[in-house]
Amino acid sequence: MKNHILPAVKLTVLAILLFAVIYPLVVWSMALFAPNNGNGEIIVHKGRKYYSNIGQSFTEDKYFWSRPSAVAYNAAGSGGSNKGPSNAEYLKEVQARIDTFQVHNPAISKAEIPVDLVTASGSGLDPHISVAAAKVQVKRISAVRNIDVAGLERLIADHTEKPLAGLFGPEKINVLKLNIALDKMSEK
Amino acid sequence: MNTELFGIIVVFLGTIVLALPFGKYIAKVYGGEKTLLDPILNPIEKVCYKISGINPAKEMNWKEHMVAMLTINLVWFLLGMLLLMTQQWLPLNPDGNPNMSPDLAFNTTISFVVNCNLQHYSGETGVSYLAQLWLMFLQFVSAGTGLAAAAVLFKAFKAKTTAQLGNFYNFLLKSCTRILLPLSIIVALVLAFNGTPMTFQGKDQVTSLQGDTMQVSRGPAAGFIAIKHLGTNGGGFFGANSAHPFENPNYGTNMLELSAQLIVPLAMIFAFGYFIRRKKLSLMIFGVMTVGFLLLAIPNINMEMNGNPAIAAMGIDNTSGAMEGKEVRFGAAVSGFWSIVTTVISTGSVNAMHDSTMPLSGMNELLAMMVNAFYGGCGVGLLNFFIFIILAVFISGLMVGRTPEFMGKKIEAKEMKIAMIIALLHPFLILAGTALATAFPAQGAATLNNPGFHGFSEILYEYTSSAANNGSGFEGLGDNNLWCNITTGFVLILGRFLPIIGPVAIAGLLAEKQYIPESNGTLKTDTGTFGLMVFAVIVIIAALAFFPALTLGPIAEYFSM
Numbered sequence: 001m002k003n004h005i006l007p008a009v010k011l012t013v014l015a016i017l018l019f020a021v022i023y024p025l026v027v028w029s030m031a032l033f034a035p036n037n038g039n040g041e042i043i044v045h046k047g048r049k050y051y052s053n054i055g056q057s058f059t060e061d062k063y064f065w066s067r068p069s070a071v072a073y074n075a076a077g078s079g080g081s082n083k084g085p086s087n088a089e090y091l092k093e094v095q096a097r098i099d100t101f102q103v104h105n106p107a108i109s110k111a112e113i114p115v116d117l118v119t120a121s122g123s124g125l126d127p128h129i130s131v132a133a134a135k136v137q138v139k140r141i142s143a144v145r146n147i148d149v150a151g152l153e154r155l156i157a158d159h160t161e162k163p164l165a166g167l168f169g170p171e172k173i174n175v176l177k178l179n180i181a182l183d184k185m186s187e188k
Numbered sequence: 189m190n191t192e193l194f195g196i197i198v199v200f201l202g203t204i205v206l207a208l209p210f211g212k213y214i215a216k217v218y219g220g221e222k223t224l225l226d227p228i229l230n231p232i233e234k235v236c237y238k239i240s241g242i243n244p245a246k247e248m249n250w251k252e253h254m255v256a257m258l259t260i261n262l263v264w265f266l267l268g269m270l271l272l273m274t275q276q277w278l279p280l281n282p283d284g285n286p287n288m289s290p291d292l293a294f295n296t297t298i299s300f301v302v303n304c305n306l307q308h309y310s311g312e313t314g315v316s317y318l319a320q321l322w323l324m325f326l327q328f329v330s331a332g333t334g335l336a337a338a339a340v341l342f343k344a345f346k347a348k349t350t351a352q353l354g355n356f357y358n359f360l361l362k363s364c365t366r367i368l369l370p371l372s373i374i375v376a377l378v379l380a381f382n383g384t385p386m387t388f389q390g391k392d393q394v395t396s397l398q399g400d401t402m403q404v405s406r407g408p409a410a411g412f413i414a415i416k417h418l419g420t421n422g423g424g425f426f427g428a429n430s431a432h433p434f435e436n437p438n439y440g441t442n443m444l445e446l447s448a449q450l451i452v453p454l455a456m457i458f459a460f461g462y463f464i465r466r467k468k469l470s471l472m473i474f475g476v477m478t479v480g481f482l483l484l485a486i487p488n489i490n491m492e493m494n495g496n497p498a499i500a501a502m503g504i505d506n507t508s509g510a511m512e513g514k515e516v517r518f519g520a521a522v523s524g525f526w527s528i529v530t531t532v533i534s535t536g537s538v539n540a541m542h543d544s545t546m547p548l549s550g551m552n553e554l555l556a557m558m559v560n561a562f563y564g565g566c567g568v569g570l571l572n573f574f575i576f577i578i579l580a581v582f583i584s585g586l587m588v589g590r591t592p593e594f595m596g597k598k599i600e601a602k603e604m605k606i607a608m609i610i611a612l613l614h615p616f617l618i619l620a621g622t623a624l625a626t627a628f629p630a631q632g633a634a635t636l637n638n639p640g641f642h643g644f645s646e647i648l649y650e651y652t653s654s655a656a657n658n659g660s661g662f663e664g665l666g667d668n669n670l671w672c673n674i675t676t677g678f679v680l681i682l683g684r685f686l687p688i689i690g691p692v693a694i695a696g697l698l699a700e701k702q703y704i705p706e707s708n709g710t711l712k713t714d715t716g717t718f719g720l721m722v723f724a725v726i727v728i729i730a731a732l733a734f735f736p737a738l739t740l741g742p743i744a745e746y747f748s749m
Contacts, residue, residue, distance in 0.1 A: 008260035010240035011357060012267070012329075018232070019364065019415075020325035024386075027376040027411040031386035038386040040406055040434060048395060051404050053383050053433040056396040063398065067516070076391060076403035077312050078428035080513040080541035082664030084642035085496045086749050090512075094499055113504040115495065119512040122431030122540045128516035130508055168195035169439030170519040179397055 045180050051075070055127035056176055061104055062144045064129070064137050064182065066175045067116055068097060071124035080122040094118050107139045128172040131160055145186050155181055192521040196489065199443045203450045210451060211458025211470075217366045218339045218359065218463060229365050236361060247352035250696025253340050254689050256356040257333060261301055261685075264326060268297035271322050272315070281316035282390025283405070288314070295673035295680075296323075302684035303330035303565060305416070305423030305536055305659035306676060308668040312405040312426055317388060320425065324412045328364050328372075331419030331452075334567030335363035337688045338456060341574060342463045344695035345595050348703040353696065363567075367452065368418055375414035375448050383437040386410040409434055417448035420565040422536030422659045430539040431515055442518050442539060446526060449535045453563040456570050464595075468714035473573060476719045477532075480562035480726065484552045485528040491546045492524030498749060513541030524549060531556035534565030536659030543637065543646065543662040547749065550645055550662070551742035557656035558734050559726055560614065565657060568684075571691040573722075576729075577713070578607040578694060580722040584711055594713055596706065597698040610690035614655055615733035617679045621651035622737065624675065631671040637664025641748060645741035650676065655683035 031038030042049045050056070057073040058066045066073070070081040083090035097118040098110065114132040138152045159178045163169045216223050237244050248256065271278070272293040276286050288296065292308055299306040300323050309315065315323070336359035343353040380386045385406040392404045409425040413435050416423055426432040436442055457477070461470025493509045500506040509520025518526075523540035530537055531553045542553055556562065561572035578594065582604055585592030592599040625632040625647050636643035646662040653660055654676040661667070667676075704710075712718060 004256050004259040007240045007242050007357065008263045011236065011242065011361070012260065012263050014236045014239060015329055015364065016325050019328040020321045023369065023372065024321060024324070024408050024411045026373060027380065028386050028408060030377055031380035031410060034380045035383060038380050039389065040385045041383040050394060050397065053437050054404055055433070056398065057400060058398055060398060074402050076405055077310060078426050078432050080428065080431070080544060082541055082543035082637050082662070083512065084543060084638040085498060085510070085546055086642055086745050087638045091498055095502060098502060098504060110503045111505060115499060115504060115506050115508050116511045116516055118504065121515050122513045123428035123433060123515060125433055126515050127433055130516055132505065163191040164439045168191055168198065168443065169522070170192055170516070172516045176397060
């Protein structure tokens with residue numbers, strides 16, 4: 001073992017140089033050419049900047065709601081609820097979310113409420129909702145904002161992100177982008 | 189829904205197709221043949237050897253290999269402890285994250301040194317950027333250690349009779365520079381251009397559209413996430429791991445990360461065949477592993493797509509599946525698939541919270557880690573599988589009344605003893621750890637996030653993940669406490685080094701034996717029949733050892749719903 005210590009220490013120092021200094025610097029310098037210089041994609045609206053990939057909490061009736069979050073959409077941290085599927089307390093919480101949704105959306109029957117709107121995401125920062133989850137909120141927003149239902153449905157169709165290359169993965173809607181477009185639509 | 193399944197099929201088949209030429213490349217790297225990157229890497233490696241005083245041509249026997257491996261791992265451990273316990277005072281800490289407590293630093297360092305990445309901290313608040321870079325370094329070299337150990341196995345079966353099994357440092361460095369580094373750069377850049385941050389700036393403060401103030405954690409994540417998958421490490425840069433929209437921004441990156449964690453373990457199977465010129469043996473290993481993998485993955489995809497029956501009973505639209513703990517951009521199907529990819533391989537990264545998956549999905553995730561040899565981690569998957577091969581050879585030998593032989597070498601008492609100890613060590617570590625934690629409610633029951641059977645599964649998962657060096661978790665468990673940090677720390681050490689030393693020792697002992705040419709009496713080990721035998725051995729060992737524990741956890745939960 002003795003005659004291995006010195007080579008091991010020296011090789012470690014050199015490997016740190018290769019993999020923890022040179023490698024990240026190479027990636028970092030090339031990422032400067034990535035969107036927003038590798039600081040995460042942002043969109044700017046009315047002088048404010050938003051991270052398009054980081055979901056936001058939308059709870060007001062005039063906006064499309066985002067999903068429940070275990071970290072209240074504070075991206076200083078991240079995480080899911082980690083509740084097991086049979087946990088009785090957790091199931092009560094889901095039932096409460098369904099009830100709340102029905103109070104705010106009296107025109108919607110229970111069977112129309114999609115599951116992603118009443119369950120928390122893995123990251124707590126999910127920027128998306130399903131297409132069904134957007135459609136089910138149209139009547140409420142139409143009433144609050146005085147916009148016709150057809151216009152809102154067009155807005156949803158315009159903001160539906162298709163599967164990758166039309167082939168892989170689910171359809172989805174970025175809630176932040178949808179709500180920014182909604183605000184713009186109201187201003188007109 | 190079909191686009192979700194189609195994505196899975198393309199990722200899986202596509203990665204297998206890529207793994208074939210990559211396996212050939214790996215075989216060339218370990219054989220010291222000419223490869224594409226020689227002009228760049230030869231001089232770099234030469235300088236490293238020169239300064240370190242290493243002669244890469246000096247061959248070692250299996251014992252010297254293991255001494256070299258343990259020595260350099262000890263160096264990494266000591267450095268890691270020092271760094272994590274002083275990170276607050278060191279540079280590159282824009283968020284001002286505090287020093288780790290000694291027990292947490294112990295657990296974290298061990299877990300990254302052994303390629304597990306069990307994280308009892310959250311990336312955003314628990315480590316500085318300097319510590320993240322250090323952990324990233326460990327992600328390279330711990331994967332390299334596993335690959336180097338597998339390369340010793342390759343060497344042992346190439347020559348007819350030899351004690352000279354190559355140079356450990358040479359295998360280690362080449363695994364990192366030639367196998368992991370080039371792919372990492374590619375994957376990291378694709379991630380960065382898809383919106384994963386690669387910056388040294390700290391948290392950003394923004395005001396949401398609704399007017400709430402929120403902070404956004406960032407960091408040099410793209411480089412970290414690339415090697416975390418390619419090296420089958422799995423430790424997340426952020427707390428939510430690959431469910432975090434920065435770590436895994438879209439469905440395309442999700443496909444890339446799946447492929448990245450599959451490719452090296454798959455390629456190693458083929459590399460073995462190319463290296464020892466027995467492609468049929470590779471095919472047998474690949475076949476058994478793939479059957480085992482699919483038997484776990486397909487039910488999980490199905491169960492997650494069907495969703496939680498308790499939520500369906502509330503009368504809402506449950507067509508998206510079990511969405512608790514899952515992201516809309518991935519969907520339930522690929523999250524179910526990922527949950528098995530990450531557990532059969534020792535990655536342990538997650539794109540959905542395993543704690544919230546269906547009871548029997550959780551059981552399959554546990555089983556994947558309990559077997560730990562369907563593909564398995566970088567290099568070590570093959571070593572684990574080798575143990576099962578040795579057991580199967582011995583049992584088949586007894587059944588047909590022939591001397592057990594593998595690749596022209598007699599398997600005798602000494603090899604069998606080692607194989608048995610290693611095969612029994614895994615269930616011992618898992619079950620003893622779980623039993624101890626369960627026996628003391630202050631250490632077990634008090635830390636749970638869920639009551640009842642599921643709570644027991646949380647403890648079982650923690651020790652299974654540690655022993656399998658996986659690193660994923662039923663993360664509801666409050667695992668950052670003295671008891672859990674120390675016990676899992678020791679499980680991690682034993683679960684890593686003994687299953688490396690054991691198979692390498694067997695291979696080394698066999699390599700030194702006299703070669704017996706194949707005859708009519710030789711048991712063929714590259715056939716479907718023998719593959720079936722290996723599969724049976726795996727099922728019997730896993731089922732008999734773990735069935736009672738699984739009954740108390742996920743199976744009981746399933747029947748109670």
